[in-house]
Amino acid sequence: MPKISAQKLKDRYDSILDAAQQAFVENGFEASSITQIANAADVSEGLIYRYFENKHDLLLRMLEAFYARFVMKIQSVVASEGDFETRLRVMTRAHLQAYVEDADICRLFIAEVRSSNPNSHPDTQAIDKRYGMMLMRFVQNGIREGSIRSELDPRLVRDLFWGVLENVARRHLNGRMPLDVDVMSESICDVLLSGVENKGVTSSRSSAGRNKSKRRNGRSKA
Amino acid sequence: MPKISAQKLKDRYDSILDAAQQAFVENGFEASSITQIANAADVSEGLIYRYFENKHDLLLRMLEAFYARFVMKIQSVVASEGDFETRLRVMTRAHLQAYVEDADICRLFIAEVRSSNPNSHPDTQAIDKRYGMMLMRFVQNGIREGSIRSELDPRLVRDLFWGVLENVARRHLNGRMPLDVDVMSESICDVLLSGVENKGVTSSRSSAGRNKSKRRNGRSKA
């Protein structure tokens, strides 16, 4: 056969990837078979192994493509004007929105990225790392602009943002509650910025403002 | 063959579960074979299917057992004396500690619980739910005691706690950074309680205290 044009190769590649994505999203990774994907993509089973290393590699490439789109979306939105708080609110909304729109892929994405241990699957780790770096830059900008307390470890702040976003999204995806993206993202930003502590004197107890000074700086240790 | 004593049955069950846990932890779920587990447990392959529905069920039972221990640990520690803040610090430390001690099982746990979609695997969801309920009670106590702002949605607060714990733990497990549990848990509690916002007038910008009143109550909508 021929040394086919680059375009044709790309098309074949894409059609296999598309078929795989649809299969994985509909039936999950395990329940999707190479045969089924091959049929859907109108190629032989063997050909898949010319374009992809194996079934799992097929999943990874699919997730990478999804992730690239995801990051692009978030970044374009974060690059917008406005102070840190505005950008935080916009980003949070976009982030949740993406989860809601592509719930099924997100599940696959999270499962894959979270499960792999670092020794195997460096590709997976790389996806995760890029994601984290984007958030990290975001936080660092916030610190630079003076919107985030500069004594905080930016990595911790990033994990805080990251964690609450993923958790809120996941709960709404796995539960059956519909997620009002606008309302929820606003609440998230509020609590991220202000913390949960009750600074008023509402309490029956006096725990609220207790040893604040000690906490803010001191390593009291336990 | 005999109707064996309940004790003997329990022992067999446990020995299979132990072998499975070791295999899964060392090689991961996929890479562990029933044959290998059967050999390690000194039983025939077929017998495993008398005690467990299938390989995946074996994983679930193993994770349930792990999770039961985990919750017990946390609960015993949270039940301790002290105000909300103290309990929060103690719980956070215990939580991180557990992650560090059983890193490999935690990875399996997270992967399994996070990946499954709600339609399949109700057992998995149940594990997750109990976990969430424990945290939820914790938060509600904090609100009742007046330590957490009562206008916050407790579910959101729970997701905040949950998310940052998991994310911090995961990053340290997957990266190679050692995690200083005491130091990190203190930082986490600080930021959870106080939020990230810079309330001082350090900033070159005026973003810090800008529309605070609007934020605290109003649905400004977007």
Place this chain on the structure above:
DNA sequence: CCGATTAAATGGGTTATATTCATTGTAGCC
């Protein structure tokens, strides 16, 4: 103590599916 009963345990057989590879087809080039 014995043999009948019944459930535990075995392990070879079955099935399902990812992966391979010897073979076939064909696009581009001389």
Place this chain on the structure above:
DNA sequence: GGCTACAATGAATATAACCCATTTAATCGG
């Protein structure tokens, strides 16, 4: 037009979960 290099095929292979007919042995009634 034939040559060649590579795309493409799909039957064959390998592996591993899972099934089931058969075997083994605890328990108990006599």
